[in-house]
Amino acid sequence: MSRTLVVTNDFPTRRGGIESFIYALCNRLDPDEVVVYTASMPGSPEFDARLAYRVIRDRSSIILPTRAVASRTAAVLRAEGCTSVLFGAAAPLGLLAPRLRDAGANRVVGMTHGHETWWARVPVVQGALQRIGDNCDVLTYVSEFCRRRIGRGLSDEALRRMVRLAPGVDVDVFRPDSGGLRMRAQWDIAPERPVLLSVSRLIARKGQDMLIQAMPQILAAVPEALLVLVGEGPYRRHLERLTRRHGVEHSVLFAGAVPWSEAPDWFDCADVFAMPCRTRMGGLEPEALGIVFLESQACGKPVLVGDSGGAPETVRHGDTGYVVDPRDPEAIAERAISLLADREIARDLGMKGREWVEREWTWETSLKTLRSLVDGP
The missing domain is CATH 3.40.50.2000 (Glycogen Phosphorylase B;)
Incomplete structure (x- = not known):
């Protein structure tokens, strides 16, 4: 070169x-x-x-x-x-x-x-x-x-x-059992508690608000579910208000910004990764790809991917996760429930995702x- x-x-x-x-x-x-x-x-x-x-x-x-x-x-x-x-x-x-x-x-x-x-x-x-x-x-x-x-x-x-x-994706760094139990212990999250995770900047395009709006439906089916939002950004105050408005503030954890070295532990900590990203500004602001979807699959986790821009290219729909309508909290909740309530299916999709990332990314x-x-x- x-x-x-x-x-x-x-x-x-x-x-x-x-x-x-x-x-x-x-x-x-x-x-x-x-x-x-x-x-x-x-x-x-x-x-x-x-x-x-x-x-x-x-x-x-x-x-x-x-x-x-x-x-x-x-x-x-x-x-x-x-x-x-x-x-x-x-x-x-x-x-x-x-x-x-x-x-x-x-x-x-x-x-x-x-x-x-x-x-x-x-x-x-x-x-x-x-x-x-x-x-x-x-x-x-x-x-x-x-x-x-x-x-x-x-x-x-x-x-x-x-x-x-x-x-x-460095599959030796992003891998199953990379430190999820340690992260749960650090944040006092019970080992068996179902965790829905999102890792990104807290901005409107990433769709954390839709996850919060989906939580009442998710909790009705999976009462112990916890939504963990990792990242920081200008949307945080709005999201915190949204948790109170929907009465889910005790089921949403704002973890803040974390060092890159902790990212694999967070992915491993989750049962399901979700980022219902959406295109904004009349089509001028799409999601180009979404490396976090691939990193979470490398950790053996199924993903919920917002139908925006190139993001759907990071998942094999129905095989390693699902593409979801990023503006429909009910549809997001249904997919999340199907995976949080059946960990065997979630693990199956997650391991297929890891195999795909190892092969193609x-x-x-x-x-x-x-x-x-x-x-x-």
């Missing part, structure tokens, strides 16, 4: 799905293969000092495709001897592609995620997305849904060059694809 300059705003210490994806890819490359150029963030000097590869921070907290950033990025490319560029998110940083080619980049790859789907629909930025597609050798996509939506804003040639590059496949893209034909 050529020495690659990863240009991205999506990198720790910021937290999120894209950040985790880029970070995991960089960590799995040989340290001599990669240099990261990213924004300044709180705590970044201490974080970067622990990494085996070079990270160079721009002076700004967000890097944009300005003339000044282009000059600084080109200087890093030349100084580090990089011959390929990977944009962690193609829009808008992919607009730097022509300048970096002039600086010596032989290959330019842009990763797309969910936000480019609305770039493809909004006329004022659609032209910029088309330029990005034409100036990159390849744009990647994480789901077929994203490919179709983003493709509407690309030229025919750029659309033909798109290649799937999805995140993988490996980091080895992701790295092989990445190397083929930055090295070129």
Whole structure:
């Protein structure tokens, strides 16, 4: 693999799905293969000092495709001897592609995620997305849904060059019996208590409100059920009020934000994982994929997946979990009850999910694809 300059705003210490994806890819490359150029963030000097590869921070907290950033990025490319560029998110940083080619980049790859789907629909930025597609050798996509939506804003040639590059799951980390009993003991959750878990930022799109609205129906059938919400975000106060309004505040646990290292323990702690994500803003804000669905299946848990964007691609409906209507709490409750009330069925679906993730969602496949893209034909 050529020495690659990863240009991205999506990198720790910021937290999120894209950040985790880029970070995991960089960590799995040989340290001599990669240099990261990213924004300044709180705590970044201490974080970067622990990494085996070079990270160079721009002076700004967000890097944009300005003339000044282009000059600084080109200087890093030349100084580090990089011959390929990977944009962690193609829009808008992919607009730097022509300048970096002039600086010596032989290959330019842009990763797309969910936000480019609305770039493809909004006329004022659609032209910029088309330029990005034409100036990159390849744009990647994480789901077929994203490919179709983003493709509407690309030229025919750029659309033909798109290649799937999805995140993988470390099945040695995310696995059954990884620490669920320890987590239950830590939070005083009885070993046999049925647990419905959701892990994500507390924002409207993730659908925690629908889970809370489903709880009265769930409790009528499974009285000891506990809904655990892991994560933090601006929606928390609304969700707390919602638990009181529906009289389920004693059956909902807000665990707050947790370190990434604890995520496998939380998945293992659950009987069922649910995130009824929904598309918002008239279709401009869908779920691009949903790595948490795959991580929970790797831990042997069945999943309830909201029918939004590319999220249904992370489950085999009826075999490893279910796709649910994210705006119908009664339908969500029915699926949750069927799994919480029959742990044998839940375990069967969960183990089928793990087998599927082990077979189809490996980091080895992701790295092989990445190397083929930055090295070129």
